[in-house]
Amino acid sequence: MSLMRKVLLAGSTSPWLREQATRRAFVRRSVSKFMPGERIEDAIAAAAALKPQRITTILTRLGEGLTKLDEADEVTEHYLDVLERVQRAGLDAQISVKPTQLGVDLDAEACQRNLDRILAKAEQVHNTPVWIDMESSPYVDPTLKLFRASREKYRGVGIALQAYLYRTARDLEDLILLGPSVRIVKGAYLEPPAIAYPDKADVDENFYKLCTRLLADDAQKNGALLHIATHDVALADRLGRFVDDRRVPPSAYEFAMLYGIGVNQQRRLATSGRRLRVLISYGEYWFPWYMRRLAERPANVTFVLKNMFGG
Numbered sequence: 001m002s003l004m005r006k007v008l009l010a011g012s013t014s015p016w017l018r019e020q021a022t023r024r025a026f027v028r029r030s031v032s033k034f035m036p037g038e039r040i041e042d043a044i045a046a047a048a049a050l051k052p053q054r055i056t057t058i059l060t061r062l063g064e065g066l067t068k069l070d071e072a073d074e075v076t077e078h079y080l081d082v083l084e085r086v087q088r089a090g091l092d093a094q095i096s097v098k099p100t101q102l103g104v105d106l107d108a109e110a111c112q113r114n115l116d117r118i119l120a121k122a123e124q125v126h127n128t129p130v131w132i133d134m135e136s137s138p139y140v141d142p143t144l145k146l147f148r149a150s151r152e153k154y155r156g157v158g159i160a161l162q163a164y165l166y167r168t169a170r171d172l173e174d175l176i177l178l179g180p181s182v183r184i185v186k187g188a189y190l191e192p193p194a195i196a197y198p199d200k201a202d203v204d205e206n207f208y209k210l211c212t213r214l215l216a217d218d219a220q221k222n223g224a225l226l227h228i229a230t231h232d233v234a235l236a237d238r239l240g241r242f243v244d245d246r247r248v249p250p251s252a253y254e255f256a257m258l259y260g261i262g263v264n265q266q267r268r269l270a271t272s273g274r275r276l277r278v279l280i281s282y283g284e285y286w287f288p289w290y291m292r293r294l295a296e297r298p299a300n301v302t303f304v305l306k307n308m309f310g311g
Contacts, residue, residue, distance in 0.1 A: 034260045035062075035281045040078075043282040044085055046259060047093045054270045055278055058256070059086070060096040062283035064135060069110055072103030076114040080121050087125050095122070096131035096160075096279065099143050108142065112149055119154040127156065129181055129225075134160040136189040137196070144171060151178055158225070162187035163207035164196045172210055179223030183256060184210045186230065204235055211239055215248050227277065229256035233265055240274070250275055 036046035040061070047057040059082060066072050079095055086093045097118065104111040115132070122130045132147055134140065147159040158181030161168050165187065172182065186203050187196065197203045207230065213219065214226040228239055236255060243253060254275040257266055269276045 034258065036259065038282055038284050040082055040085065040282060043280045044089055044091070044093075046280050047086075047091050048089060050278060051091065053267065055266060055276050056092040056094075056254075058094045058096050058131060058277055058279045060098075060133070060279060060281050061101070062281050063285035064098050064100045065105065066100060066103060067106075069103050069106050072101065072106065072110065072114055075101045076117055079118050083118075083121050083125050092128075094128050094131060094277070096133050098133045098135055099139060099146055100135060104139070104142050104146070108145075112146060115146060115150055116153065119150055119157055123154060123156055129156045129158045130154075131158045131160065131181075131183060134162055134185070137165060137191055140165070140167070140171070144175075147175075147180075148178075151180070157181070158183060158227070160185050160229070161210065163210055164191065164203045166195060166197065168210060169206065169213075172213060176213075176219050176224070177222060179219070181225040181227070182214055183227035183229050184214070204232065207235060208238060211253075212242055215243065215246065215252060220248075220252055224252070226253040227256040228253060229279075231257055231262040231265065233262075236265070236269070 036042045040059075043059050047059065050057060061075065061078060061082075063075070066075070075097075079097060082095055086095075095118070097115070099111060099115075102111045102114040115130075119130050122128055132143060132150075134143055143159065147157060150157045159175075160183040161172060163184060163186050175182070184207060186207060197206060211226055211228055214224050228236065230236055242248075250273075254277050255269050256277050256279060257269075259278050259280045266276060266278065
């Protein structure tokens with residue numbers, strides 16, 4: 001892991017840095033590259049604008065690590081409203097939630113109830129998957145537990161797994177019999193080398209192996225769905241060749257990217273007929289997420305930091 005990436009990921013947890021950055025107009029302007037706005041209306045409008053390009057979407061409200069259960073209740077109500085808005089707008093837009101948004105730190109049973117409410121609503125009004133996002137490594141086991149419990153009751157639930165963790169191959173193997181919907185991501189938190197691959201090449205190779213495992217015959221017979229969540233063009237092309245060579249049906253996988261990142265690649269995938277789903281983030285609590293996005297492209301960060309602290 002590069003020094004710049006380590007600094008950015010460490011900075012994402014700094015209250016002082018968050019206070020400084022969120023007061024700077026330049027930072028707020030640069031954030032707009034990665035998110036269309038702080039309101040759900042902004043996210044819905046962005047999703048509608050992508051629809052003519054044959055790009056579908058996932059909506060997620062930023063924020064994590066809530067400290068009160070009534071805050072988790074508010075987040076739950078928010079997502080119930082989002083599902084209604086998506087249906088009224090006629091969009092193919094799913095949602096993605098973080099366990100800490102729903103109260104997993106405070107009351108695991110309450111978190112499960114909140115998630116169940118969202119899943120029941122999604123099944124009722126939209127019949128579309130709800131994705132459970134994966135946070136830092138201490139949350140892997142609680143998140144897997146949430147997914148398993150939800151999967152017993154609802155088919156339309158998916159989970160994100162992180163390719164930089166050594167344990168992920170084993171976790172995925174344990175899920176294969178469920179025919180899971182899995183979004184494979186590289187991972188965006190600062191993790192020690194004792195539990196996560198420190199080298200990009202190793203993360204990339206594990207990402208490829210995890211994706212191809214979900215496309216294997218036994219996983220497909222069980223009904224697995226793969227989301228290939230990467231902006232790495234070479235890696236995406238390698239997986240594209242794999243699905244073409246194996247004649248994997250388009251219904252078995254989708255590419256997934258973030259709003260505003262790799263726009264040319266998004267257009268290329270969409271125009272080539274690949275299924276593509278873009279994750280649109282919104283909300284006021286954007287600073288940690290923004291720093292993790294910068295950490296994904298450290299070479300572009302010098303200009304941002306210079307303007308942040310240049311007066």
